[in-house]
Amino acid sequence: MPRHSGRFKHSIPGGGRGMDDVNEQGEAVRAPAGNAPQSTGTFWDWIGCEWTEGTEGRVTVSLTVKPRHLNHIGIVHGGVYATLIDSAMGLAVMRSRPDHAVVTTNLNMHYVAPAAIGKLMVTAEIVHASRKLVTAQAKAFGEGGALCALGTGTFRVMEKQGG
Numbered sequence: 001m002p003r004h005s006g007r008f009k010h011s012i013p014g015g016g017r018g019m020d021d022v023n024e025q026g027e028a029v030r031a032p033a034g035n036a037p038q039s040t041g042t043f044w045d046w047i048g049c050e051w052t053e054g055t056e057g058r059v060t061v062s063l064t065v066k067p068r069h070l071n072h073i074g075i076v077h078g079g080v081y082a083t084l085i086d087s088a089m090g091l092a093v094m095r096s097r098p099d100h101a102v103v104t105t106n107l108n109m110h111y112v113a114p115a116a117i118g119k120l121m122v123t124a125e126i127v128h129a130s131r132k133l134v135t136a137q138a139k140a141f142g143e144g145g146a147l148c149a150l151g152t153g154t155f156r157v158m159e160k161q162g163g
Helices: 043-047 078-096
Strands: 049-055 058-065 100-111 118-129 133-141 147-159
Touching (some): 043 049, 043 078, 049 078, 078 100, 078 118, 078 133, 078 147
Antiparallel strands (some): 058 118, 118 133, 133 147
16 A cells, blocks of 8 residues: 655655656655655656645646656556556645645546657645545646546545654
8 A cells, every 4th residue: 555654745845856867876866846745765756756736635746758657559557647646646635634644545547548758747636535534536637638547546644653
């Protein structure tokens, strides 16, 4: 079950913009990016996700699609969409519950159109929240604005462990 806490700290400046450089250990090095999440060395960082903007309950992230993101038939792999959509929804939920940790408990995906090399934009928003569960939805759009994938997710709100 993906955990959206710990290294993703939305209140810490820097990080979250995509890989700018790689150090000698092969780890991504980030340039500062306003109120973007801290994500150096995480899967988010490795895949190349970029923080675009965020408000209370709504987040936009992007990815510049590279050959490594494609499947064997030359289109964006479904796992890339799932990662972007899950991460964007998780960030939206984290921003709404800054004093808690959240984990994905359910993720539903719908793949509706292919995309290849270019830029993907994903917008996520909260659609319902209770004390312990938050439901969000997200849509991924290709460079030309076509809807490529959409998803919904449920996130469990938990107490943060160890600060």
